Amino acid sequence: MTIPCSLTEARRLDALYKLNLLDTPPSEAFDRITRMAASLFKLPIAAVSLTDANRQWFKSRVGVEHDNIPRVRAPCGQVADSSDVLVIPDLLKDACYQDSLLAESGIRYYAGAPLTTHDGHCLGAMCVLGTEPRDTTPEEISALCDLAGMVMAQIELQHALGRVDPVSGLPNRNQFIEDFQDLQLDAAEGEQRLAVLINLATLEQLAHAARAMKSSYLDELVTDGARWLRAEVGAGHRIYHVATAQFILLPSSGETLDSLLPRLQDKMQQAHAIARSRYVATPAAGVVPFDVGRDDSLSVLRKARSAAHDAADRGLLVAIYSQVEDALYQRRFSLLNDFGAALESPDQLRLVFQPRIEIETGMCIAAEALLRWNHPELGAIGPAEFIPIVERSSLAQATTAWVLNEALRHQSAWRSAGMAVQMAVNVSAANLTEPGFSASVADSLARYRLPADCLELEITESAIMQQPAKAHDTLAAIAALGVGLAIDDFGTGYSSLSYLQTMPADVVKIDQSFIRGLEDDTRRQALVRAMITLSQDLGHRVVAEGVENDDVLNFLRLAGCDEAQGYLFAAPLEADVFAAYSCPISTTALRVPKLTLPPRTTAVLPL
Template sequence: MTISCELTEARRLDALHKLNLLDTPPSEAFDRITRMAASVFKLPVAAISLTDADRQWFKSRVGVEHTSIPRLRAPCAQVADSSDVLVIPDLLTDDFYRDSPLAASGIRYYAGAPLTTTDGHCLGAMCVLGTEPRDTTPEELTALCDLAGMVMAQIELQHALGRIDAVSGLPNRHQFIEDFADLELDSVDGEQRLAVLVNLATPEQVVHATRAMKSSYLDELVTEAARWLRAEIGPHRRIYHVATAQFMLLSPPGATLDTIVPVVKARMQDALFIAKARHMATPSAGVVPFEIGRADSMMVLRKAQSAAHDAIDSSTHVAVYSQVEDALYQRRFRLLNDFVAALDSGDQLRLVYQPRIDVASGQCIGAEALLRWNHPELGAIGPAEFIPIIERSELAQATTAWVLEAALRQQQAWRACGLVVQVSVNVSAANLLEPAFAASVAAGLARCQLPADCLELEITESAIMEQPVKAHATLTQIAALGVGLAIDDFGTGYSSLSYLQTMPADVVKIDQSFIRDLADDKRQQALVTAMITLSQDLGHRVVAEGVETEAVLAFLRRAGCDEVQGYLFAKPLEPAAFVQHTHQITQQNKQARIASLSDI
C-alpha cells in the first residue's frame, strides 16, 4: 500500500469508528432493510456489512449465523476499497474469489453496493448472496443501491439524534447518562466501578486558544484526542465526549483504584508528551469510584471534573476524587453565589478600619477600610477566604463599588464630628480595566461632598501587571483627581523596582511577610532598610504592614519608615471604636508631650 492509500484507509476507519456502529446490538431499523434486500433479490442471504481493519462485521444479517468474517478475500472489502458496486455472478469462476472462504462455504453469487458517507468514506456494503450462480438485472442493481442509500440514511439519522458529538464522533453526554442508567440492568447493585475523566486543557487554555489560534484549533485538538483515546482504549470500550474538551470512560467490572490509577498515570504521561506539540494544552485526568445503583450519573461526572481540575497541579496530572477538596470547592462556589445577595442585603457586609500611625508623631493619620461578611447561615466568613474568590469573579467591580461608597459615607460622618483622617480602599485588577472607574470615584466624592485627598486607593502590583497599559491610564486619571495612590503588598511582585519609577503612586506599603520576623533576621532587616530608602528616594512615603512588637517598631523608626499599621496599635476596629481609639491615641500623645515639657 502507498502512503496515500494508507492515509485514506486510516481516515476511512476513523470515520467508521466515529459512528460507533461496530459491535452494537441488533436494530430493527436495519434488519427491516436487510429483509427487504433478501426479498427483492429472492436470495437466502443478505447483510449490512461494515469493513473493519481486519474483519467484515455484520450490523444486520439474514441467513447468516456468525456476526463477522475475516476481511481477507471478502468481496465487501473490495467494495470498501473501491467505493463501487461489485457483482460476482459466480465466485467459482472468478480468479480471485474462487479460493476464498466465502466460496468454500457454498456461496456462489455476490452483489454489493457501497455504504458511503457524505464525506466520501465507504464503510462497507449492502450485500446479497446466493448459493447458485445468477445474473443481475439493471433494476436489481438500482434497487440494491437504493437500499444502500436507505442504510446510510438510517446511520446518519441515528448519528444525528443527539447522541453523537459531531466533532469527535464519540457518544456524547446524553448517551453517557443513558448508558450509566443501563449499568443497573447488567450489574449487581452496589458493585463498585470507576469513572475516568480526561480533560484536554484548562478552561483558561481553551479560552486563550480559541482567541489566539484559528477557529478550527479546538476541533482539531478534540479530533486528535478522540482518535488517540480510541487507539489507547481499544474498540470494545466506549468513550464519551461529555464536554468541550472532556472525555469520560467507565472501568470494566472488577477494576480497582490500585489497578486503574497506575494505568491512567502511564497514559497521561503519553498524553503530556503529545500535548507538548500543542503548547497551549495541559491534559489531566480525574478518577472517581462509585457504586452501581447508588450513584447519579451527573454527580459522578461532576466529581470526575473536580478531580481532573485538582490533577492539573499534581506531578502526575492524575488525581483521585477527594471529598475534602470537593467540599472546599463546593463551599467556595456557595460563597460566590451567596455574595450576590450579601451586596444587596444591607446587613451582611460592613467595613472595619485599621489605624495607620505616623511613626514620628505617633498620631493616627489614616485608616485602611477592610470588608467583613456575616453570612446569615454560615456566620462570620474570614476575608482571607472570601476576598480571593470575589476578586477572581465578575463581582469584583460591584464589591469595590460597595466598599468605596460605604467608606466615603463613613468619611462624611467622621468629618461631621471632627475626625479628619485619610481612608484607604483596596482596588482589584478588574477596577483598573473599567473605562469609567476614575469618573465613578470622582462622582462618589462629589455625592458625599468630600475632598479628593481624603481618599487613598491601594493597588497591588499583580493587579497592574494583568494589563499594564490600561491600568496605568486609569491610575493617571485617578491621580489627576487628587486621590492618593498606594502600592500594596510591595515586594511580592516580579518587577517592583521598575513600577516604582512609572506608577503615579504616593505611598509604598511593604508587605507584612517582610515585617513579621524583622526583629531577629539581619538579612530581612537589610532588605527592608533598602526598600525604605529606595522608595523614599523616589518620592514615596513608606508604610510597614503587620507591625506586632515594640522591637519591630523600634527598628522601623531607626530605618526611617514613615507609617506603620498592625496589631501592636490595633486590630481592625468598628467605626465607633475607631473614633474612640483615635481620640485615645491623641490624648496619650498630648499627655506624653506635656510630660516631656515638664522634664525640661
C-alpha cells in the same frame, strides 16, 4: 489480500469511528433492510457489514450467528477497499476466496454493494450470501445498491438526531446520559465503575485562543483531540463529547484505579506534549469512581469535571475525584451565589478598620477599610475565603462600590467629629479596567463633601499586570484627582522595581510575608532595609504590614520605615471601637468622639 495502511485507509477508519456504530446494540431500522435484502435475493444470509481495521463487524445480520469475522480475505473488506460493487458467483472458483473462511463455512455466492458516505469513505457493504453458486442480474445489482443507499440514509439519520457532535463526530452529552441509564440496567447494582473526563484546554486558554487564533482553531483542536482519543485511549471504551473541549469515557467493567491510572498517566503525558507544541494547551484528566445504580449520570459528569479542574489547577496530568475538594468548591460557588444578596442586604456586610501608625510619632494617621460578612445561615465568613472568589467574579465592581461608599460614609462622620485620618480602600483588578472608574470615585467624594486627599486606594501589582495599559490610564486619572495611591503587597508581584518607577503611587506597603519573623532573619532584614531605602529614594512613604512585636517595630524604626500596621497596635476594629482608638502607641484609651453617621445610601459605582 492485504489490509491497506495508507492515509486513505486512516481517513476511512476515522469516518467509520466518528459514526459510533461499531459494537452497538441491534437496531430494528437496520434489521428491516437486511430482511428485505434476503427476501429480494431469496437467499438465507444477508448483513450490513462494517469494515474495521482487523475485522468485519455486522451491524445487522440474517442467517449468521456470530457478529464479526476477520477482515483478512473477507469480500466485504474488498468492497471497502475499492468502494465498488463486488459479485462472486462461486467462491470455490475464485482464486482469492476459494480457501477463505467463508468458503470453508459452505458459502458459495457473495454480492456486496458499498456503504459510502457523502465524503466518499466506504464504511463496508450491504451484502447477501448463499450456499449455492448463482448468477446476478443487473436489476438485482441495482436493488442491492438501493438497499445500501437505504442503510446509509439510516446511518446519517441516526447521526443527525441530536446524539452526535458535528465537529468531533463523537456521541454527545445527551447520548452519554442515555447510555449511562442503559449501563444501570445492564450492570449489577452496587458494582463500582470508573468515569474519566479529559479536558483538552483550560477556559483561559480557550478564551485567549479565540481572540488570537483563526476561527477554525477550536474545531481543529476538538477534531484532533477526538481522533487522538479514539486511537490512543478509546480502545474498548465509549467516548463522549460532553462540552466544548471536554470528553468523557466509561472504561470497561473490571477496570480499577490501579489498572487504569498508570496507562492514563502515560497517555496524558503524550497528549500534553502534543497539545503544548500544536495548540498551546494543557490537557488534564479527572477520574471518578461511581456505584452503578446509586450515582446518576449528571452527578458522575460533574464529579469527573471537578477532578479534571483539580488536575489543571494543581498542574497535574491526572487527578482522582476528591470529595473534600469538591465540597470546598461547592461551598465557594454557594458563597458567591449568596454574596449578591449580601450586597443588597442592610445587615450582612460591614467594614472594620485597622489602624496605620506613624512610627516616628506613634500617631494613628490612617485606617485601612476591610470588608466583613456575616452570612444569615453560615455565620461569619472569613475574608480570606470570600474575597478571592468575589474579586474573580462579576461582583467585583459592585463590591468595591459598596466598600468605597461605606468607607466614605464613615470618613464623613469621623471628620465631622474632628478625626483627621486618611481612609485606605482596596481596589480589585476589575476596577482598573472599569470605564469611568475615576469619575465614579470623584462623584463619591463629592457626595460626602470630602477632599480627595482623605482617600487612598490600594492596588496590588498583580492586579495591574492583567491589563497594564488600561490600569495605568485609570491610576493616572485617579492621581490627578488628588486621591492617594498605594502599592499593596509590595514584593510579591511580577516586577516590583519597574512599577516603583512608573506607577503614580504615594505609598509602598511591604507585604507581611517579609515582616513576620523579621527579628530572627538577617537576610530578610537586609532585604527589607533595601526595600525601604529604595522606595523612599523614589519618593514613596513606606508602610510595613504584619508588625506583631516590639523587636520588629524597633528594627523598622532604625531602618527609617515611615508607618506600621499589624496586631502589635490593633486587629481590625469595629467602627465605634476605632473611633475610640488611641493615637499614641503607649496609650490605650482616649475620649470617644460623638459620631453621627450619614444615613446609608444605596448609591454605588457604575458596573
